Amino acid sequence: MKKTRIIQLCFLLFAVAFAGCKGKSGSEQAGGAFTPGELWPDNNGVHINAHGGGILHDGDTYYWFGEHKTEGTAGNNALVGVHCYSSKDLYNWKDEGVALSVVTDDSTHSIAKGCILERPKVIYNKKNNNYVMWFHLEPKGAGYSGALSGIAVSDKVAGPYKFLRAVRPNAGSWPTNVQDIHKQRVPESDRSKFTGGSLPAHPDSLNLLGRDMEGGQMARDMNLFVDDDSKAYHIYSSEENSTLHISLLTDDYTNYSGTYARFFPGRFMEAPAMFKRDGKYYLIMSGCTGWAPNAGRSAVAPSIWGPWEELENPFVGEDSDLSFHSQSTYVLPAPGKPGQFIYMGDRWTPENAIDGRYIWLPIRFEGDQPIIEWQDKWSY
Numbered sequence: 196m197k198k199t200r201i202i203q204l205c206f207l208l209f210a211v212a213f214a215g216c217k218g219k220s221g222s223e224q225a226g227g228a229f230t231p232g233e234l235w236p237d238n239n240g241v242h243i244n245a246h247g248g249g250i251l252h253d254g255d256t257y258y259w260f261g262e263h264k265t266e267g268t269a270g271n272n273a274l275v276g277v278h279c280y281s282s283k284d285l286y287n288w289k290d291e292g293v294a295l296s297v298v299t300d301d302s303t304h305s306i307a308k309g310c311i312l313e314r315p316k317v318i319y320n321k322k323n324n325n326y327v328m329w330f331h332l333e334p335k336g337a338g339y340s341g342a343l344s345g346i347a348v349s350d351k352v353a354g355p356y357k358f359l360r361a362v363r364p365n366a367g368s369w370p371t372n373v374q375d376i377h378k379q380r381v382p383e384s385d386r387s388k389f390t391g392g393s394l395p396a397h398p399d400s401l402n403l404l405g406r407d408m409e410g411g412q413m414a415r416d417m418n419l420f421v422d423d424d425s426k427a428y429h430i431y432s433s434e435e436n437s438t439l440h441i442s443l444l445t446d447d448y449t450n451y452s453g454t455y456a457r458f459f460p461g462r463f464m465e466a467p468a469m470f471k472r473d474g475k476y477y478l479i480m481s482g483c484t485g486w487a488p489n490a491g492r493s494a495v496a497p498s499i500w501g502p503w504e505e506l507e508n509p510f511v512g513e514d515s516d517l518s519f520h521s522q523s524t525y526v527l528p529a530p531g532k533p534g535q536f537i538y539m540g541d542r543w544t545p546e547n548a549i550d551g552r553y554i555w556l557p558i559r560f561e562g563d564q565p566i567i568e569w570q571d572k573w574s575y
């Protein structure tokens with residue numbers, strides 16, 4: 196074989212091998228950079244299916260749990276369950292399969308196929324050496340009227356998780372910052388007055404807290420937060436989404452302790468994501484406009500129990516009033532960078548749920564104010 200022919204052949208082999216590598220990674224995302232809003236292929240080249248998700252850092256591995264969505268509008272309901280992916284570097288994700296499956300053989304089950312199962316989050320419980328998953332649950336066929344929290348546990352991080360129960364928070368308990376107005380008896384005429392959406396009047400006057408005191412408060416958009424002292428909290432939109440509640444969980448993280456407080460009454464905070472920086476607590480949140488994006492919100496507090504001070508929209512620049520077409524789902528401490536954080540948001544596509552995209556961006560600070568700027572491509 197002539198020398199030039201050998202060089203040509205080597206070049207061809209190199210080109211084929213290179214193309215093979217690219218084919219495997221599938222996009223810019225796999226490798227070493229985040230590409231917000233693009234398709235994010237997993238190790239099989241399939242767009243990651245973990246919407247409304249959160250991350251658990253366990254040992255040297257990151258686990259991403261999120262809603263497994265399917266095609267079309269039907270895909271907004273839970274037809275599969277909670278999907279899990281693992282990664283060592285946050286860029287390359289391995290499909291770990293379905294961590295919690297919906298129940299397919301009993302349509303009356305709390306997590307029957309077709310229920311609404313949103314914003315799942317998993318935390319590790321040191322005491323029991325197990326993993327505890329919480330999610331917003333709406334039983335099948337009742338729209339968003341249930342406002343329940345679902346809880347599941349597993350001894351193995353990627354599952355399978357066993358469903359424990361569906362509950363309304365803190366039945367029979369008043370929040371630590373309850374006011375007399377909440378304890379007044381709700382007139383029957385008020386009970387039907389409020390069906391959701393924004394209110395011109397302060398919702399405290401409708402006494403939604405009192406209405407739900409006996410049966411348990413409502414819980415929709417949610418997150419979990421584990422503090423440095425291992426105490427864990429459930430943070431959720433309550434009182435018809437009008438008011439955010441923060442509840443201390445029991446030591447095993449599988450139930451409410453009965454200690455809780457309410458914040459931002461009448462502000463309709465959704466999509467809460469809590470993190471701690473230099474001893475202060477922060478929240479990134481959204482307004483309440485369903486799948487449609489709105490301007491982000493942020494807040495800071497010296498203690499988890501407040502006082503919470505609302506700050507500005509953390510998003511800055513073009514489309515900041517739409518949070519860059521995203522809604523918060525989690526804030527992740529940046530690996531190996533104390534004091535730095537990654538915003539994780541969803542760009543929902545309710546007309547074809549499975550196509551939802553992930554908007555992950557770095558968070559920087561100006562004083563206490565978190566700032567999120569758009570980047571097409573970035574690395575930490």
Ligand code: GAL
Pocket residue numbers: 247313314416465466483484485486522
């Ligand atoms: C959003 C919420 C999502 C989902 C959606 C349904 O406001 O953040 O998790 O519940 O409404 O319309």
